[in-house]
Amino acid sequence: MTIKALVCASLLLASNPYSYGQAPRKAAAVHPAGEWPAYGNDAGGMRYSPLNQVNDKNVASLKVAWTYQTGELGLYEGTEAMKKAAFEATPIMIGRTLYFSTPAARVFAVDAATGKEQWVYDPAINLHTGYSEVTSRGVSAWPAGGSDKGKGASRIFVATIDGRLIALDAKTGKPISSFGDRGTVDLNKGMGGTISVTSPPAIIGNTIIVGSAMGDNQRFDYPPGTVRAYDVITGALKWGWDPIPRDSTNKAWYTWNGPKAHKTGAANAWATLSVDAARDMVFVPTSSPSPDYYGGERLGQNLYGNSIVALRASTGKLVWYYQVVHHDLWDYDIAAQPVLTDIMKAGKKVPAVIVGTKMGHIFILDRTTGIPLFPVEERRVPASDIPGEEAWPTQPFPVLPAPLGIQSVGEKDAWGPTEEAKEGAKKRIAQLRNKGIFTPPSYEGSVMTPGNAGGIHWGGMCVDPKERLLITNINILPAIIRMVPRERQAELEGKGSAVVRGEMGMQRGTPYVMNRDYLFQVDEKGVMMQTTPPWGTLVAIDLNSGLKKWEVPLGYMLDPQKYPGAEKWGSLNFGGAIVTSGNLIFVAASRDGHLRAFDSHTGAELWKYLLPAGGQATPMTYELDGKQYIVMAAGGHGKFSTKMGDYVVAFALEKP
Structure with a gap:
């Protein structure tokens, strides 16, 4: 198929997403207002709490209520885990118990009023293995939605970096022997390789749905990014959905071209999934097909990579999709949980799904059809000059909301703490290929901004449904991507070339090795942007x-x-925000180690607290015995070089 024909096909597909009709509506799960029963509080990830005991008038009086330590760091001794470990968990709270997981996927249950330990489960992950990530962002509870007529959760599920799905008794922490093989389902089985899971699974009815994570940029043929659904009682597989078409009956087959294209791996969903129980739908945010930065072995638009995909939760059948990046060459995974909320359009309430992206682009789509609710334009973007590569000629750009973060970098954007440093930055930028956000990788090096770490990263977004506000934190970290011909890699490394400083991705199965660096300098003074x-x-x-x-x-x-x-320059950050009815936004995430509260109406900072370790996680809040608590995991982030620790800290007003 020619490029021209593919462009026509892509525009047709983008304006007419596949739609297969709606299933009968079911009653949505409801949980008591004081609980926080899922990663995003509700199953659609709004991360909103109606609690307002702590509010914009009294937040300055917040104090530490209790602190719990997991003892996690002791597990890392004698391993390389400390360099990668990140305590990114958001606890869930059901009944009177807080449940959370550590980077090594140990699961804890503590009393939500006192922090007193109730039980601990250790899956005994082998930390001597070289995992790409060492993290677990949380656990999931069944029945979904929290308390079941006051009975509380029955099962707690954790998915691990070594590819296991484990069901635990919520009261005792012991594996449930009737689930899978003595409490465990092997997620590596049938995948043709090993996978990890870093996000909490999605639960809808009696179905648990799990995506996968895998290391980037090392090979062309990673395992498939299949999303799978299991029975929460037995662990039996219900269905699987592969984002990459493997046979010609799939309508997306012709958007993959080349003799090896349909053997591509990844396009996996490593971010948190969202579910709409009333519509029997699960919303899957997919990532780049492998490898991230070279698509010569997978020419074409590459559906359903880099897409928000709505599946029928009961069957795994495709309902609709919307692709946010065609033929990804930039590692522009959808890293954030899709947010389900309602949008007012022409005086009517429309169910929507909000998709935040690393590009800083926000797509607001009709939840039932995938059609944009705000204008999106398909615009021309630069061509690739790498032999064998064919960058897709257009990309979708939302008109509203306007893109977040800088969308291109030029010499005018150079910065340094001294004139000498600023001139050095200017010269470095001038040497790079720089034609905007979708500049393809090149031999000389291409600037990509906001960058593969965001824009909107895995910390994601939250929504205040009362004030009709979408809140998100973003990164601005331009990346520099070079393609190095494989036959020249050893030569350049032998000469100690500056071209090969930074991260090397081997991209086996392609003609090129990838080199990734960033627009900062590291010296004795630290990281200098x-x-x-x-x-x-x-x-x-x-x-x-x-x-x-x-x-x-x-x-x-x-x-x-x-x-x-x-203090006005902002910080690179990992972890998200929550918003409450008390007109407050709580967020940590930054490198300075503080948990902060902001006024949701104005953005004014109202309170901050220096955590005992880095706060690269998303906080949560709940109410118990008439007192509102705000809880934050503070354990640091190895790759982000923040202070390591093993703390869970709860805050409350001394006199509510």
Whole structure:
């Protein structure tokens, strides 16, 4: 198929997503207002709490209520895990118990009022194995939605970095022997390789749905990114859905071209899935097909990679899809949980799904059809000059909400703490290929911004349904991507070339090795960014109009005593925000180690607390015995080089 024909096909597909009709509506699960029964509180990931005991008038009086330590760091001794471990979990709270997981997927149950340990389960992961990530962002409870007529959760599920799905008794923490093989389902079985899971599974009715994570950029033929559903009682497989078409009966088959194209791996969903029980739908955010930065072995549009895909939860059948990046060459996975909420359009309430992306693009789609509710334009983008590669000629750009973060980098954007440093940054930028957000990889090096770490990263978004606000924190970390011909790699490494500094991805099965670096310098003073601040912000968008309401810097990276004004420069950040009816946004995430509260109306910072370790996780809140608590996992992030620890810290007002 020619490029011209493929363009026509893509425009047709983009304007007419596949739709297979709606299943009968079922009653949605409801949970008591004081609980936080799922990763995003509700199954659609709004991360909103109606609690307002802690509010914009009294938040400055928040104090530590209790602290719990998991003892996790002791597990890492004698291994390389400390370099990768990240305590990214958001606890869930059901009844009177808080449940959470550590980077090594140990599961804890503690008393939500006191932090007193109730039980611990250790899956005994072999930390001597070289996992790409060492993290677990949380656990899931069944029945979904929290308390079942006051009975509380029956089962707690955790999915692990060594590819296991484990069912635990919520009261005792012991594996449920009737589930799978003595409590465990082997997720590696039938995958043709090993996978990991870093996000909590989605639960809808008696079905548990799980995606997968896998290391990037090392090979062409990673395992398939199949999403699978299991029976929560027995562990029996119900269905599987592969985002890459493997036979010509699939309508997406012709969007993959080349003799090896249909053997591509990945396009997996490693972010948290969202479910709509009333519509029997699960919303799957897929990632880049492998490898991330070279698509010469998988020419074409590459459906359903880099897409939000709506599946029938009971059967796994495709309902609709919307692709946010065609033929990804930039590692632009959908990293954030899709958010399910309602949008007012022409005076009517429309069920929507909001898709936040690493590009800083936000797509707001009709939840039942996948059709955009705000304008999206298909625009021309630069061609590739790498032999064998064919970048897709157009990409979708949302008009509203407007893109977040800088969308291109030029010499005018160079920054340094001194004139000499600024000039060095300017010269470095001038040497790179730089034609905007979808500049393809090149031999000389291409700038990609906001970058593969976001824009909107896995920390994701939250929604205040009362005020109709979408809130998200973003990163601005331009990446530099080079393609190195495989036959020249050894030569360049032998000469110690600056071209091969940074991360090398072998991309086996392709003609090129990938080199990834970033626009910063590391010296004795630490990490010094080379683009104008802010480098991380917190943003609020009006969902009625699609317009930005406010944007403020989030945290700081440099010592304000040494660098006056640094507190206004923002910080690279990992972890998300929550919003409450008390007109508050709680977020940590930044490199300076603080948990902060912001006014949701204005973005003004109202309170902050220095955590005992890095806060690269998303907080949560609940109410118990008439007291509202805010809880934060503080364990640091090995790759992000924040202070390591093993803390869970709860905050409350001394006199509610």
